[in-house]
Amino acid sequence: MLKGKRILLGISGGIAAYKAAALCSKLVQAGAIVKVIMTESATKFITPLTLQTLSRHPVYLDTFDEFDPSVVSHIDLADHADLVIIAPATANIIAKMVTGLADDMLSTTLLATTAPILVAPAMNVHMYAHPAVERNMELLAERGVRFVEPGTGQLACGYVGKGRLAEPEDIVKAAEQWFTQSQSLAGKRVLVTAGGTIERLDPVRYLTNDSSGLMGFAIAEAALNRGADVTVVAAKTAMQPGAGLNVVRVESAEEMLQAVLERYAATDIVIKAAAVADYRPTTVAASKIKKTGEHLTLELERTTDILKTLGEQKSGQFLVGFAAETDNVKAYAMDKLQRKNCDLVVANDITREGAGFNVDTNIVDVYGSEGLVATLPLLSKREVADQLLTLVANRMASGETRE
Structure with a gap:
């Protein structure tokens, strides 16, 4: 997947910069064309040579070191x-990306x-868990930036915790997955x-x-x-x-x-993530x-069931429904899938901590006509969206669509 791909490797100034050498080597071995930008701080840990x-x-x-007079280097690198x-990505470069600061190459x-x-x-475990860093990463994720989660273990500063740069092999795998997924839909x-x-x-x-x-827009961005x-x-x-996004x-x-x-025909x-x-x-x-008076009585009437209507009018569309439940999750999810002619139903127990509305995470089970298809633990909604789209793409590719 990486053969002939042009990869720009940015190295910022953390002790983990030494791992960038192995990462660069593995990318080149996989056939990628790799060009490297280093911050001044990164050169304190590993040499440009x-x-x-x-x-x-x-x-x-340096932004002002121009090797080729026919192009502007940072624009040429960006365009191609x-x-x-970015590996390693320090808290500093992450903050720069969020604010749009441009003070180096x-x-x-x-x-x-x-x-x-x-x-x-x-970075250090406490830096990684700092609210400012967490918020910066959330903002970048909202803009479509993807992350390779750091590992947990002994850090160079002596602490034990989350913050260790992912292994070069894992970063290469994430790059391969990007190119694999980027055309799956x-x-x-x-x-x-x-x-x-x-x-x-x-x-x-x-x-x-x-x-x-949040869940719906995460799915939309994953599809895009x-x-x-x-x-x-x-x-x-x-x-x-x-x-x-339209x-x-x-x-x-x-x-x-x-x-x-x-727009249905x-x-x-169609992925029905809205709460209707x-x-x-x-x-x-x-x-x-x-x-x-002391009391007000409202008379309510049923709205049209959008998901059921779509299921009845299906003409080859792949239809995914959501089921936010408080009990008997599996039974309600399978019932919804059958009654509304869905191809998949994504179900969650909104009483569980970290699942449901107004949080950045979710815990879901995905059901198909055969029963439970996937169980996703506590993940960010963007990660849930990514894994859901993988399921959808794979099922469509294999012709698993209910008429």
């Missing part, structure tokens, strides 16, 4: 990279590139629903739920990363769409139904409802 010898290309250190790997090139970026953090049209619907009582009040839209043409039908959510804004369950049906994959209201008020007041 080492990386030049292993990569067989000049090593870039198929993948950028590496950070300047990172601003200029449109290539995917793979970050392998390495090429040419496919994917529709994802996200967020919580709003059912109006009057101009200032409504019924809704706790959905943040795999080459799909992605549309998100989004209800109430604070999420900001990433570049490349976003259709809706409010109510009825509006979401119509938006999805309008031209869609290959089951009931809505029978009437919506034209003006604010005033207090008139």
Whole structure:
């Protein structure tokens, strides 16, 4: 998968920089064309000559060192990279990436590139767990940056914990997976629903739920990363769409139904991650409802079941539903899959810590017609999305779609 791929390897200044030599060597051995940028701090731990010898290309250190007068080096490197790997990535370079600071060759090139970026953090365990570093990594992940998790063990500073740079073999594997996945849904049209619907009582009040839209947008970005043409039908959510996503804004369950049906015939994959209201008020007041007594009775009526409607109208689409439950998760998930003609149902017990709404993580089981397909432990929602899309792509490739 790496043969002929142009990889830009950025090395920042941590003790783990010595592992970058082995990483560079393994990438070259796999057939990649590797060019290296080192920060000034990185050169304190490993010499540029080492990386030049292993990569067989000049090593870039200073924005103003121009080897070829016909090009601007940092723009040329940015434009020609198929993948950028930052290993090790210190807390400093991660912070620079978040803020857009460009004060050296590496950070300047990172601003200029449109290539995917793979970050392998390495730092002290307390630095890695610091809220500022955690938030910076979350922000980068929201922008589509991928991470190779650091290992846990003895650190150079003497501490034992999480923060050790992933092994070079694991980083190479992550790069290979990127190129494998990047075209797994090429040419496919994917529709994802996200967020919580709003059912109006009057101009200032409504019924809704706790959905943040994070899971839906994570799925959309994972599909986009795999080459799909992605549309998100989004209800109430604070999420900001990433570049490349087509976003259709809706409010109510009825509006979401119509938006999805309008696009259904031209869609290959539908993933219903939105939390859609089951009931809505029978009437919506034209003006604010005033207090008139100690009690207020609302009359509600059922909304149209979007997932069931899609299942009934299937004509080859791959349909994925979600089931957020508090008990009997397997029974409800399998019932939903059968009744609504889904290909997969992603189920979670929202009473479990780290699962459900308004958190960045999830714990899910995925069910198919044969029963339990996959059990995913506590993972970030982006990791859940990535593994779910792998399941979808593999099943579609093998023709496992229910009519």
